[in-house]
Amino acid sequence: MVLSISLYVALVLFGMGLFYKGFRWFRYSPSIGAQNVPTARRLVAAFTGILSTLFSAKFFTLVKVFILDVVLNRRILREDFLRWFMHMSIYGGFVLLVVMHALGRYTSAVIFDNYYPTINPFFFLRDLFGVLVLLGVAIAIYRRFILRIPRLFTNVRDHYAIIIVAVILLSGIALEGVKITSHTIYRQMVADYAGLEDAQELRALEAYWVQHYGVVPPAGQGPFDAATLAQGEELNNANCVVCHSRPQWAFTGYGVARIISPFAGGLDKVNARRSLRYIHIFACLIGLAYLPFSKMFHIIASPLSLLANAVMERGTSDPANIATRQMMELDACTHCGTCTVRCSVAAVLDEIPNINILPSEKIASIKALVSGKELRRQELKAIQEGVYLCTNCYRCTVACPVGINLQDLWFNVREVLLQRGLPEFSVLSPLSFYRGLMRKEMGKKAYEKPLVRAKETIADKCTLMKIQDTVVPLTPTDRAFKDKLQLSAQASTFSGCFGCQTCTNACPVVANYKKPQEMLGLLPHQIMHACALGVRDLAFGSAMLWDCLTCYQCQEQCPQGVSVTDVLYELKNLAVEYISGIPSQTMERER
């Protein structure tokens, strides 16, 4: 009674969870274009999209992807054999357990005429599948907690997933062990199936089961003589073997039975199997009810993501469907860390401690971002920096075992954030090259906004640049600024400049303009001079810094050995540090 009510409650919660998640897929979006498309329109688009795919040649692509990627986990195998083995063990073992054991009444019992959970092959297979799952869990624990892969983070959701599976499996095995030893269960079975009346026969059968089937009788029995055991064996063959194989076949449960045999009598008396059964079933029900909100939701979302990505493409697919797919992808992420391990820039974490640089961790932040949650300015800045510190190398997307198009996700989120207007100084680096190539994907105004915003923010803070025809006081010199330059590995040569202008004359950017100073502010030789004078605003505030090609013409030709380009590099670093106050805005989450 309690169990059936719990089952229905769990099923209802599970259903509501599914509905809530599904609703989110069609309600929110990580891209600007689709944010205002109403849910109804997104549902219709999805429906038409799915129908038109099913009745086209793409159907065969879906079948292929389903078999190779969903069922056989090909993408995990490509990454790492051990992880493939781990995942196949857990998911294969668990699915088989659910089908054969948990739903045995509706599956095994219907398919097979003489089905009893206590008879082979079911008796043995149940344990085999259980062991597979446990082996997988053990590999997962090894990978997460012992192997210590750099930058692979393990969070609460990962802990939960490992714990819930482990509890279900271990409680099941313990329950089996206790049942094997249980004298009460033995007596019940004899009453239900054997139909023996004779006291001697009962004694003989029990002797046989105690000797060979692991039953632990109330104290004071045995050892048994050979004749009794022989009679027991005969009775066993006649009455029991039809529906009960030797418990040794259920090797994990039997192992437990052997271990607990010294105190099995006590466990039987206090009805330990009842508690274990509750633990086992409640763990399953909790797993079921919480599934839509846990990492285990990937059971549903990941296959969908794999299938959707096999037949969808930016540019050809309906943007409304892309938005829905991207929401689904956020749920499909299993936080396995493959993207982060393969990420081209993840290693900078030691120098730029912003966890959002790591793709696997970015996903969590993006989930919060797209659901419309109000994030603090600092959080937004951290996510924005994290999404921008990306070389768009596609390695995360190629590697993702559940086929998430991470590249597109970063692209969309990047644009959404940049349009909010918080200045992002990384846009003034070659990281913007990809954005430049993708210029056509956004309007001219939207494209230029973050560039203008970053340049303006810097110009605003360098007030001296804006005052024309003023005598700039040269004392006191900005010692801190000058010291920083002098101590830097790449900039200390600025002091050799004697103002000959060779650098400026060699510069192709200067040569591109009729009135270079109007476009660029200070020119290279003037910037070197500003450094020598220690006038920070003038050195930081010139557009020349950000319009430098880093072609090294200036540096190559300097007669004084000034590393002009490298000084400009250092000034850019210092300007970004000075203006954004980098140390205060970093954000770390617990490892």
Next chain:
Amino acid sequence: MKFALFLGCTIPARVMQYESASRAILGALNVGVVDIKEFNCCGYPLRNINFKAFVLLSARNLALAEQDDLDIITLCQCCFGSLKKANHLLKEDALLRNEVNSHLEKEGLRYTGGIEVKHLLQVLYHDVGIAAIQKEVKRMYEGLQIAAHYGCHILRPSQVVQFDNPLSPTIFDQLVEITGAQSIYWPLRLECCGAPLCGINDELSMDLSKKKLESGRRLGAEYVCVACPYCHLQFDTVQERMRAEKRMGDRLPSILYPQLLGLCMGINEKILGLEMNRIPLDSIKDFLSETRGKPGTKAAYDKGARRNVA
């Protein structure tokens, strides 16, 4: 001869034909390459923002190659420039090396300064040698004029990269002329392609590309030949866009050096990825003669130089 092949971020994502063509010619010339899966970004895009982050990324790659006791071969000149620079700094500056190693040691890596970084062109010129390449050339171009674009980060700063004479280099011209094509002299040949400002200041970036391409075109080049994915994207994808936006007239198609050489070596066009260039390369095959002609010579190049200057 064996190198760790450093592809960087741009080539596998956007200029895949450069990788396949390079692997093909290196294979044919008996240069072995090893792929190190753990390689990451060279750090180049981060140099504007954070010097230490750049050095750390570069150093991690150097350490990975050193672990396998291999020198690095790069195809990208920006990767080359950055790895070279970091390698130079790490060899010279013990304090910096120790600081970087303190980070790398967390994942069991360490860089002691024991390897060299080379660009594809250097390996071809110095390690393989012009004579050995000539032996593999089966067909040659006739009457083909090529504008060889050196690219900034392979030439400068010369103290660090040590590729060729930074003011008057000839290595790339010589490599081009192995194919029978004539490498023309053009005044803007050592200038920047404009790519570093694509996405930062597009007007300026396109101005510079346009000037350069038009200069090559004016001096009679049929193609501009490059050995860097950034230069290629700028001269290919961005040039196409400039034409679509009516910013420039006649185009000067970009060809990657291993594509130019590969055709002469008889390597399959599919592997060279000719059709993957945005601006079609089909007409280059019209210049190929079926027999081995006379290779272009240094003298022809010098003559061209004099003519163009005059």
